[in-house]
Amino acid sequence: MRKTALSAINVVWFRDDLRLADHPALSAAMADTHVPTVAVFVLDEESEGIRPLGAGAKWWLHHSLVDLSKDLDALNVPLVLLKGPAAPLVTELVSKLCTLFGLPANGLSMHWNRRYGGGERSVDTEIKAALRELGCSVSSYSGTLLHEPWVVKTKEERHYKVFTPFYNALLALPLRPEFPAPERAQEQLELDGLRAGSSSDDLESWELLPKAPDWSAGLANAWTPGEGAAHERLALVLDEVAAGYLTGRDRPGSDETSRLSPALRWGHLSPVQVWEALGALAAANREAADGARAIMRQLAWRDFCWNQLYHQPHLHQQNLRPEFDGFDWSWPTTVLPVPGSAGAASGASVSGSGESEPGQAIIDELYTAWCRGESGFPLVDAGMRQLWQIGWMHNRVRMVVASLLVKNLGIHWRAGEAWFWDTLVDADAASNPANWQWVAGCGTDAAPYFRVFNPVLQAKKFDPHGRYQAQFAPTLSHEPVVDLKESRAAALAAYEHMKQSARSGEALL
CATH class of the missing domain: 3.40.50.620 (HUPs)
Structure with missing residues (x-):
């Protein structure tokens, strides 16, 4: 040295x-x-x-x-x-x-x-x-992506706003080459002089780990961050998960999803590595081919989300469909982090946050119950408690809990997105807000607003034996915080009102 x-x-x-x-x-x-x-x-x-x-x-x-x-x-x-x-x-x-x-x-x-x-x-x-x-x-x-955001374009040189044509266009493009890990350098520089000048920090001084209280035991039991563990998980996906992924991915009570999202978010694996491995599996193993290709489609969706963020830098703050700016969503008084506060993750305040509005206390109670896993709907509460315990939630359940918050409780998707951003270990700057906008119906290629996930029916279909609910919410005693039928009808009525208001505005112009 x-x-x-x-x-x-x-x-x-x-x-x-x-x-x-x-x-x-x-x-x-x-x-x-x-x-x-x-x-x-x-x-x-x-x-x-x-x-x-x-x-x-x-x-x-x-x-x-x-x-x-x-x-x-x-x-x-x-x-x-x-x-x-x-x-x-x-x-x-x-x-x-x-x-x-x-x-x-x-x-x-x-x-x-x-x-x-x-x-x-x-x-x-x-x-x-x-x-x-x-x-x-x-x-x-x-x-960090399969293809950079300016590469996958329409014939008119525009970015795609709908996933299926984006996916088809992506499939036609060649991937960049995959690089092996580099060889060991001949020597390592001694940087003591640099550190003595306070140019380098000590990781412990960043205080990234929780201390008072230390709530991370569940995360440590569930995950091993790092490149080595990520490759072990990928090997498991190729050997055991891919073959049953098409049907197993919707069952939250079993380990049948890839669970590669944290590794991709932090770059322990590149999407090219995962894509090539799954492509090779699909070519070599007929039984696993459909499942492998389904996971590859999820990788393409990740690219699609990043395309949205690249072209819409305020993805976590603004509806991609501007007509939803007039939707009558409620906003809780306190969100993690509070909109407009110093260091707020949302980065901006939300107009009409509503402390003086009638029923604000009820809105706050509903949001708190949702965050704590006390909504009274076992599948939702199990998901929210899984999120708190291990910093991750099954994707099927993510859609259900998001739908309940936005459509049945009538609370702005940004309040839910902020909670996920604070608690997820795989909180991704593009996928997190893009997926929330998908559920809320305000994204560019979103689920229609009238698609409301019924948490009771979803539980019967995808967790029929209550295995998932028993694992994360075994002793629930809360009454449902909302009537699903009435709240769905109210949500659809609000949606129709928004559409009529948007048409009236267009007519005035």
Whole structure:
């Protein structure tokens, strides 16, 4: 380990791609094992447009960074941790590396896999310009989606707003090549001088783990964050889950879904890795082919959600169908986080939050009962308690609990999306709001508003023996907080009123 001058250093900025294999930026940086590489991760919750992480995501991130640091160390790559606004921190890191190792700016190369959220893109553009002005080389790569948002387009060069034609177009496109994990670098740089100058943070100082109280025992029992565990789960999916996925994916009481969403959200697996593995399985195993292709379709849906976010950066704040701006949803007084508060995940206040409205106390009680799993509907309450216990919820149940909140309780989808954002370990900036808008009916390719999931009928159909309900909500004694028939009728009436109001507005124009 030397501290003498070098001719070149590569820096890899990790983001939501916490892995070694099939990491285009890391592979490019480490193509020449004689050039030392430094990795950096920045916890940026301060830059404009960046959405702060929820509690479940913070727990996962902490353990993922511990795992990543060990894996990088085996490659002779030190990991620098920085917390704060990324633009000044990354620029400062580059300058200090050049100073520490006597390196001219044009001897340092920065590599990262591209991000697609509006705030993240703005930060990356600013940093790229600043580093290039210093004389550094900056290269970005496609590493987090099957295809980048500007690639899958209609014949008119527009982005798709409906999933099925998007999916068909995606199938016709070739994937980028898959990259193996890089070889070990010849040497590892000693960064004590950098850390002594307070340029690197200690992970413990970030306080990502809950302490008072520590509610994470269920998460630790259910999950092992990191690349190694993700590959083990993928192997299980290929060997055991895929063959029965078409029917098993709707049964929440058994382990018959992929459960790969946290690994994809944090980039322990790339979607290309999963797609290629499932494609190979479908080609080789007739019994598993349909299930494998069904999971591949879910990967394409993930790309579709990111396409929506890329073209609609305020996806978690605004209805994609503007006529729903006039829908008479209720809003609870307190949401996690409170809209408009400092550090709010929603990023903006909601007009008409309604503390003075009649019946506000009832709205607050309904929302609290929903969050706590005390709605009186066993399938819903089991789902909400599963969410709290392990930071994850079965996808079928996600649709049911979301439908109950938005349509039967009449509460804005953003209040539910904010709760999921805070509690899910797989809280994804695109999929979470896009799926909520799908259920609420206000998305571009959404379920029709009149599709209301009946939690009683859903339980009879998909959890007929009550296995799921017994696992997560075995001693429920709450009365239903709402009459399903009456609330459905009220929701449909409100929907018709919204449509008529929208038509009246169009007529006036």
